Amino acid sequence: MKAIALFFILVSAVFGAQYSMVISKKVPLTLISVEQIRDIYLQKRRSVGDQKIIPLNLVGQEPSRIAFESAVIGMGRDRLNAYWVKQHFQGITPPITQPSHESIKAFVQNVEGAIGYIPSSMVDNSLKVIYEF
Amino acid sequence: MTIRLLSLFSIALLSFAHADNYELGHGYKVNDTINVGGYFSTEFESNRQNESFTLDDVAVMAYGEINPMFSYLAEAEAVGFYHKNFTDGTEVGDQKFHIERLYGDMWMSDDFNIRFGKMITPIGYWNMEPINVLRDTTSNPLYSKLLFPKFLTGIDINGYIPKTEGMRYHLFGQNNRDLDEEYINIPNTHFFGLSVEKELSMDWHSGGSIGEFITKTSQRTRFFEANLKYDDNQWQIMTEALISKSEYADGQDDYALSGYAQAMYHFTPEQALIGRYEYFNDHHTDYKDNIAILGYSYRPLYPVSLKGEYQWHSLHDENRALFSLSVLF
Numbered sequence: 538m539k540a541i542a543l544f545f546i547l548v549s550a551v552f553g554a555q556y557s558m559v560i561s562k563k564v565p566l567t568l569i570s571v572e573q574i575r576d577i578y579l580q581k582r583r584s585v586g587d588q589k590i591i592p593l594n595l596v597g598q599e600p601s602r603i604a605f606e607s608a609v610i611g612m613g614r615d616r617l618n619a620y621w622v623k624q625h626f627q628g629i630t631p632p633i634t635q636p637s638h639e640s641i642k643a644f645v646q647n648v649e650g651a652i653g654y655i656p657s658s659m660v661d662n663s664l665k666v667i668y669e670f
Numbered sequence: 671m672t673i674r675l676l677s678l679f680s681i682a683l684l685s686f687a688h689a690d691n692y693e694l695g696h697g698y699k700v701n702d703t704i705n706v707g708g709y710f711s712t713e714f715e716s717n718r719q720n721e722s723f724t725l726d727d728v729a730v731m732a733y734g735e736i737n738p739m740f741s742y743l744a745e746a747e748a749v750g751f752y753h754k755n756f757t758d759g760t761e762v763g764d765q766k767f768h769i770e771r772l773y774g775d776m777w778m779s780d781d782f783n784i785r786f787g788k789m790i791t792p793i794g795y796w797n798m799e800p801i802n803v804l805r806d807t808t809s810n811p812l813y814s815k816l817l818f819p820k821f822l823t824g825i826d827i828n829g830y831i832p833k834t835e836g837m838r839y840h841l842f843g844q845n846n847r848d849l850d851e852e853y854i855n856i857p858n859t860h861f862f863g864l865s866v867e868k869e870l871s872m873d874w875h876s877g878g879s880i881g882e883f884i885t886k887t888s889q890r891t892r893f894f895e896a897n898l899k900y901d902d903n904q905w906q907i908m909t910e911a912l913i914s915k916s917e918y919a920d921g922q923d924d925y926a927l928s929g930y931a932q933a934m935y936h937f938t939p940e941q942a943l944i945g946r947y948e949y950f951n952d953h954h955t956d957y958k959d960n961i962a963i964l965g966y967s968y969r970p971l972y973p974v975s976l977k978g979e980y981q982w983h984s985l986h987d988e989n990r991a992l993f994s995l996s997v998l999f
Contacts, residue, residue: 572835572836576836582780582830583777584779584780589738611872612872613903615939615972616903618972619972621695622695622696622998625696625697625705625707626709626731626799626801628705628731628733628741628742628743630696630699630705631696
């Protein structure tokens with residue numbers, strides 16, 4: 538787990554950030570800490586300041602999702618699965634999933650407060666980067 | 671009756687398992703407003719007097735978001751659904767379902783939420799995950815079932831404490847009887863308390879609670895609880911302790927003190943060894959015990975739990991072996 542996280546940190550340091558956490562440009566939020574992202578994706582918090590946030594995840598086991606869970610959430614698959622099973626008993630469900638980076642981008646563009654991660658090469662003027670990994 | 675209910679339960683379970691929106695341990699998502707799931711556990715116990723099998727904790731639950739501000743959870747459970755004593759051959763069962771939880775959540779902000787209805791009392795770690803499949807031993811520490819009401823029928827105002835890093839609070843109160851008095855460890859008429867929990871890091875958590883409750887027999891108890899947990903996914907170490915002072919209807923007062931320390935080591939992702947030491951001392955009932963537990967846990971999938979443990983009690987006739995299979999679906 539630590540080795541995977543270290544790998545992504547090294548890759549990011551050498552080649553620049555691979556993925557960007559984005560939000561609609563219309564939203565006044567400019568930066569978000571890794572702890573805030575983690576709490577939002579674990580459904581412990583629902584907002585940053587006064588802004589309600591809707592987290593989006595990629596469906597399945599895509600490399601970007603594995604990178605996100607290791608480098609940002611800081612939890613491997615087994616630990617996350619155990620976490621969500623426990624949350625099921627508490628009546629809490631995981632974030633919404635989308636089938637592709639394109640659909641994450643479209644969702645973020647159209648829904649205020651939605652955040653998601655996409656390859657940095659897909660970022661354009663309609664989106665604001667609030668975190669990179 | 672038991673067979674008929676078990677058949678219905680099995681059919682419902684198999685129907686879930688073949689549904690598109692179903693995942694074991696995550697429930698069946700009907701839509702954003704309705705998620706359904708449940709759990710059950712079976713237990714085999716062997717002690718000096720008896721050997722017995724119990725189908726316990728058969729439960730169904732539903733939850734969901736009505737809108738971005740309001741969500742709900744409802745859960746019904748039958749305890750001691752079927753019990754067979756192999757030593758004397760007796761069979762008993764109680765198929766009556768009780769309301770385990772029934773509450774609504776109103777989200778105002780991350781700092782201020784209101785939960786109202788019947789809920790699990792927000793105290794400590796063990797009490798918040800009270801079902802067999804989420805625990806790592808078949809047995810519960812005595813602290814979690816004898817010293818404070820496990821459920822609250824009232825209001826819990828909760829959230830993050832502003833201007834703190836990862837510190838949460840629960841301010842809870844009940845000024846009435848429990849929603850289902852047959853189904854609570856300590857029937858009470860008043861229950862108030864404050865819990866705080868602090869996430870020190872991804873792996874370290876700590877917290878504590880203070881509170882007061884008045885039982886139906888007019889026993890007034892005040893308590894203080896503290897807890898600490900370390901969890902790095904390979905090692906988990908947790909400890910909780912509670913001290914209480916009770917004033918009884920006859921004018922007497924007395925103390926109770928209890929706590930445990932538990933260590934768990936995962937030697938594979940699915941398998942773990944668990945050791946626990948418990949201390950329990952209720953001066954009023956003169957019930958004092960030291961309990962050591964050695965256990966083994968196997969989860970082929972996280973929501974399926976097979977466990978075995980042996981308990982050594984300082985009260986010598988209470989040593990026992992426990993085995994269980996439990997599933998969250």
